Amino acid sequence: MSFGSPNNPYGQPQDPQQGQPGYGYPQQPGYQQAPQGVPPQQGYGYPQQPGYPQQPGYPQQGGYGYPQQGYGATPPYANWGQRFGGTIVDGLVFLVPYILVIVGRNNGAIRAIGLLAVLGVAIWQLIMEGRTGQTVGKKALGIRLVKEATGQPIGVGMAFVRRIAHILDSLACYLGWLWPAWDSKRQTFADKVCGTIVIRSN
Structure with missing residues (x-):
């Protein structure tokens, strides 16, 4: 029997446009061989998750206070x-009750009320x-007046x-009270010890 005989199924001439059928299990219908030059598909396993979009950075927080x-x-x-002017105004606030102390120096009741x-x-x-x-x-x-580290009231x-x-500002001929005139942070000695600063509020 010739391999070219029409009665021999193994002797059928092969169509050059069709690929050789694979050995073993028959070729599944609908399966198409990937053409040459196409990049390989991703490997088996869980499908690759799309990347999460990068979160925008948090904006810089402003200072405190x-x-x-x-x-x-x-x-x-x-x-x-400004600091000296504030001290003068505070002194005037104390002046009114202090007048009662002066007026009542010979009157115990008035003096007590003043104190x-x-x-x-x-x-x-x-x-x-x-x-x-x-x-x-x-x-x-x-x-x-605020705390230098936080910008908040000091309590x-x-x-x-x-x-x-x-008291430190009054030592050495009241030099501490004058120190804000040339200090880089406009602090008295008391401010430096307590970690406070005086700022403009408007």
Whole structure:
């Protein structure tokens, strides 16, 4: 029997346009051989997940408590004239109750009322400065006291400690009170010890 016989199925002439059938299992219908030059498909396994879009960076937070003109901007320190003016106004606030002390030097009741009034004003000013950073004088001059590290009010307790620390400013011929005139951060000695600064609030 000839391989070219029409009765021999293995002797059928091959069509050059068709590929050789694979050995083993018969070729599945619908399967097409990938043409040459096509890049190989991805490997088996779980399908590749699309990449997550990159999250935009969080914006830089501004400073605490005081206005910023840009990242790393210098706080708007109050100058020596503003600080001195605030101290003068605070002194005038104490003047009214102190007049009662002077007038009542020969009258125990009036003098006691005057002393209580002075103490009340002092406590009120201290609470205001600790909670808001401003006494009456600081508010009038548009300045306020804040913690240098956070830019926030320092609290009543720390405000009291700073008042005591002003003793350092009175030493050496009151040099500490004048120090803000040329200091780079406009601080007194008490400010440096307590870590506070006085800034413009408007």
